[in-house]
Amino acid sequence: MASTPGPNPTLKPSYLPVGQLESLKFKMNQMLESITTLQRTLDLGGQPAMHAWPDILSKYNILLSQSHNLSSSLVASQSTVAARGVPGPSQNIYERLSLHPTVAMSDMQLDNELIPLLRNQQTTDVLRLENETVRHLAEHMQTRGSLGVLAPANGPELKRIGSQQKRPEYADVLRECEEIRIEHDLRVERAVRAVTMLREKYDWKARVEVDQEEPEELEWDPRLGDSQDRGDAVSVGGQSNDTEDEEELEVVLGNGADQSPEGTPAPESQDVSMTLSS
Structure with missing residues (x-):
């Protein structure tokens, strides 16, 4: 039977x-x-x-x-309560939870109803954005990041060392990432020092207020001949102060002021001298 x-x-x-x-x-x-x-x-x-x-x-x-x-x-953690109402030891209530169907399910039901609840991977949109971000960052690295590590033997992503091509290892990628982090921290430190120096040097909360007009403003006449001399003196003094401030900033920023934002050396300034003929 x-x-x-x-x-x-x-x-x-x-x-x-x-x-x-x-x-x-x-x-x-x-x-x-x-x-x-x-x-x-x-x-x-x-x-x-x-x-x-x-x-x-x-x-x-x-x-x-x-x-x-x-x-x-x-x-x-929360304290559990025993069957007789006596408080038990404290434990995390989520550690003993598990997802399991109470009745038997077919394979189709498992795939459609249970498996999505057990998903431990990223959603499609998040995974796509992450891949695009990683690829964009790898394109600007010398080791090409994961693209260089996983590139084929004759791929363009391989870096050239001497006359031989060498596939970068994950250690090389991590080393370059560490160098990028150190350079970034140095730039941040220089910027913070420059801002701190400017904040301590000037009183940014004070407002310019003139109680009364200056006598020289009242007596100023454009027909006077010495107006040009006074203007030249003021211009020279302002230029001197600006030069001192720029020198202080260059000392704080180090080599950062000698380079352009793209990291290439800035062109050297040319001195232009003018000669007045008598």
């Missing part, structure tokens, strides 16, 4: 912290909206412009606060 298959086993649904799970869902949706808002703010519709820095910083701070709240909720 052929044995008849038994009924499909079913699992008793266990208690789920629905309130905590709904709270996590709400916080995650908030983070997704904040990320989308920040991305649109930075992208600005593809226009070659940028929002004001306080607006960007405020949106980033909101996202940072939401991320901190979500992380605190995930790692928080």
Whole structure:
């Protein structure tokens, strides 16, 4: 006699912290909206412009606060209650949760209903944007980043060392990234020092106020012959002060002032002298 298959086993649904799970869902949706808002703010519709820095910083701070709240909720431990109502030891309520169907499911149901819930990969849009960003950064690196490491043997991404072609390793890419980080930190340090020097040298909160007109302004007459001499003296004095300020900035900035924004040496200035014939 052929044995008849038994009924499909079913699992008793266990208690789920629905309130905590709904709270996590709400916080995650908030983070997704904040990320989308920040991305649109930075992208600005593809226009070659940028929002004001306080607006960007405020949106980033909101996202940072939401991320901190979500992380605190995930790692928080709560005391469990035993069957007799006696409080048990404190533990994380999310560590013992697992997703499992209560009834048997076909392969099609597993693929359509359960597998999407177990997704641990990035969405298609996020993955596409990440690949574009990585490729754009790799194109501006000497080692070509991951493109150079994974390039074919005769590919153009290989760097040339002497007369031989050598495929860059991940260690080379990491070394170049470290050099980029160090150079960036040095530029930031020079910029901060320059701004600090200017902030300490001048009183930016003070306003220019003239209580009464200067006597020389009252007595000034364009028909006077010495007006040109006074103008020349003022011009020379202002030029001297500007020169001193520029020299101080060059000392603080180091070699940064000798290069153009693209990193190429700036052209040397030419001195033009004028000779007045008698």
